[in-house]
Amino acid sequence: MKPRKNKSKEKLPKSEFLKKAQLEIQEMAFMLLAVFLFFVLVGMFVLTIVYSNLNQDAARIAEERTLSAVVSLADSPELSCIAAKSNCIDGDKLITMIRKESYQDFWPFSSLKVIKSSGFGKNEEELIKCNFANYPDCDLFVVYDKNVENERAIGSYVAFCRKEYENGYTFDKCELAKIIGGTELKTKG
Amino acid sequence: MTKKKAIAMPFNWIFAIIAGGFILFFAVFSAGKFIRTSEQVIYTETAASLVSLFDPLETGLASGKSSEIIFKKKSKIFLDCDENSNKPFGKQTIRFTEQTFGDEYGETGQPITIKDKYVFSDNVIEGKEMYYFTKPFFAGFKVNDLLIIYSNQNNYCVYNANEDFQGDIEGLNLKNIHFPNKTDICNGVEICFGGVGGRKCDIKVFEDQNYVLKNGRKLYYVNDLIYGAVFSSSEIYECNVKRIKSRFNELAQIYLDKIEIIERKNCEPKLGPKLAVLIGENIRNSNDLLLFNEKIKEINEINQRAKDGCKVYYNINWER
Numbered sequence: 001m002k003p004r005k006n007k008s009k010e011k012l013p014k015s016e017f018l019k020k021a022q023l024e025i026q027e028m029a030f031m032l033l034a035v036f037l038f039f040v041l042v043g044m045f046v047l048t049i050v051y052s053n054l055n056q057d058a059a060r061i062a063e064e065r066t067l068s069a070v071v072s073l074a075d076s077p078e079l080s081c082i083a084a085k086s087n088c089i090d091g092d093k094l095i096t097m098i099r100k101e102s103y104q105d106f107w108p109f110s111s112l113k114v115i116k117s118s119g120f121g122k123n124e125e126e127l128i129k130c131n132f133a134n135y136p137d138c139d140l141f142v143v144y145d146k147n148v149e150n151e152r153a154i155g156s157y158v159a160f161c162r163k164e165y166e167n168g169y170t171f172d173k174c175e176l177a178k179i180i181g182g183t184e185l186k187t188k189g
Numbered sequence: 190m191t192k193k194k195a196i197a198m199p200f201n202w203i204f205a206i207i208a209g210g211f212i213l214f215f216a217v218f219s220a221g222k223f224i225r226t227s228e229q230v231i232y233t234e235t236a237a238s239l240v241s242l243f244d245p246l247e248t249g250l251a252s253g254k255s256s257e258i259i260f261k262k263k264s265k266i267f268l269d270c271d272e273n274s275n276k277p278f279g280k281q282t283i284r285f286t287e288q289t290f291g292d293e294y295g296e297t298g299q300p301i302t303i304k305d306k307y308v309f310s311d312n313v314i315e316g317k318e319m320y321y322f323t324k325p326f327f328a329g330f331k332v333n334d335l336l337i338i339y340s341n342q343n344n345y346c347v348y349n350a351n352e353d354f355q356g357d358i359e360g361l362n363l364k365n366i367h368f369p370n371k372t373d374i375c376n377g378v379e380i381c382f383g384g385v386g387g388r389k390c391d392i393k394v395f396e397d398q399n400y401v402l403k404n405g406r407k408l409y410y411v412n413d414l415i416y417g418a419v420f421s422s423s424e425i426y427e428c429n430v431k432r433i434k435s436r437f438n439e440l441a442q443i444y445l446d447k448i449e450i451i452e453r454k455n456c457e458p459k460l461g462p463k464l465a466v467l468i469g470e471n472i473r474n475s476n477d478l479l480l481f482n483e484k485i486k487e488i489n490e491i492n493q494r495a496k497d498g499c500k501v502y503y504n505i506n507w508e509r
Contacts, residue, residue: 096446
């Protein structure tokens with residue numbers, strides 16, 4: 001018995017056969033390219049999802065850090081009250097902080113502000129910014145502000161005490177205030 | 190014709206095998222890279238989260254606080270310190286990794302910068318549980334909190350400790366730090382106060398001369414910096430001492446400005462000139478701390494003499 005042969009190929013002239021072979025190679029190359037591109041696209045899609053989550057995770061961690069830092073900020077040596085009070089900031093130290101630039105890269109905030117109770121309920125434009133000249137008759141202490149584009153603010157209420165002199169006595173006068181720490185969000189939304 | 194067929198078929202196969210092999214290799218390589226990157230991302234996130242865990246341990250008015258971290262797997266924390274970058278405060282970096290297969294550790298995550306903390310520990314801490322505690326550091330006024338970390342793999346045997354040291358450690362309920370009698374058996378790092386005869390102590394504390402002898406190096410301390418000297422590597426300790434002096438300088442400037450404010454309130458603080466001089470003094474190494482501390486005591490006496498309500502600062506837990 002003779003072995004079976006591919007009659008269609010046998011019958012093809014040489015140029016036709018080469019054309020068909022070329023066509024087959026081209027088909028396979030296109031197919032491989034398509035498969036390759038498909039996987040590349042899938043990979044890019046997965047990476048986009050993963051890295052968008054990564055941005056969200058980074059923002060979440062930064063916010064957690066800001067929250068934990070804001071809560072403990074009142075007890076930091078730079079702001080803590082002179083007398084034995086917890087969660088209390090010393091206004092007389094705070095006013096000196098507004099002209100110090102070195103702390104911008106010390107705390108994990110993109111901005112740090114304190115609003116006295118006199119400023120609660122006021123619009124941002126109505127708040128009187130504190131400086132050495134108008135202290136303590138002011139509302140807002142801007143310790144620093146990096147002016148970032150996308151920021152989320154986290155606040156914490158604290159006692160705000162300062163030295164006051166009346167009737168021959170120097171004493172601590174305290175009121176309520178709010179520390180506001182900002183976190184820069186790298187992604188918008 | 191038979192020859193043509195023999196050539197045509199293998200060519201298709203060879204082409205498919207080479208292209209397929211390339212795709213497979215690319216896929217495996219990408220997957221490996223992706224897994225390693227994901228691991229690094231997790232380790233970086235863990236290191237960042239660790240820094241957030243340190244915040245609640247700010248002492249405030251407390252004389253100390255302690256806590257612990259328990260990891261799912263055996264982990265390593267790498268700490269570094271650089272007093273010259275991030276001027277004027279300096280910085281530390283923390284990197285994290287954990288065991289993956291067997292005893293192998295993965296590649297560490299990216300370093301996370303710590304600027305507002307002073308972490309005292311060995312350069313590498315390894316273990317499944319990490320214990321950490323904070324003690325406030327005063328140079329007249331409170332300068333910062335000292336954060337000390339060690340792991341469950343380290344067992345400390347403290348001999349002949351003074352009452353303050355033992356009281357503080359026991360008060361913080363710290364694990365793996367024992368105070369055995371001379372006859373008790375205790376295996377671990379031996380810390381000896383004064384002279385404990387017949388012992389090969391790993392760490393010796395000479396209280397009369399205010400230094401800790403560790404790996405042949407003298408680490409000088411004042412007040413609660415003793416904990417930093419005992420529990421951290423000499424490089425991290427010396428670096429943090431310089432960082433603390435930088436923080437002191439910034440705080441001293443704040444207090445100098447504050448003096449201007451409280452002078453308006455019928456107060457006449459007199460410590461300003463001495464404090465200003467101290468800002469300019471350089472601390473080259475921990476040895477300079479001793480002289481620095483003597484000057485601080487002078488300033489503190491001036492502050493204590495101020496009339497009631499006119500003290501520039503308050504220091505409840507200093508020099509118990």
